[in-house]
Amino acid sequence: MSFREWIQFLLQRMIWYMETPRSERKELKQMRKEPWSVKWFGMIPFSMRMYMDKQRSRLRRENE
Incomplete structure (x- = not known):
């Protein structure tokens, strides 16, 4: 994985995190646990x- 791909991956995760409501993230975490x-x-x-x-x-x- 190149540095550019790694940065792109991190940005995608960060954008998903910022766009997803907290309650939905919490619900997903509970489902995986x-x-x-x-x-x-x-x-x-x-x-x-x-x-x-x-x-x-x-x-x-x-x-x-």
Whole structure:
């Protein structure tokens, strides 16, 4: 990447930042942010939660 391309990239980002309302930038940031459990442990907490929900629903059906 040449210096000229780098400056052009920075100017494009700066213009986008200045033209975009703060609320929209904040919303985009929230959409990209992943939960801390996924960040630290990957899909393990999600899969465990799915397993527990499945077991709970199975137990409820058996008790009825």
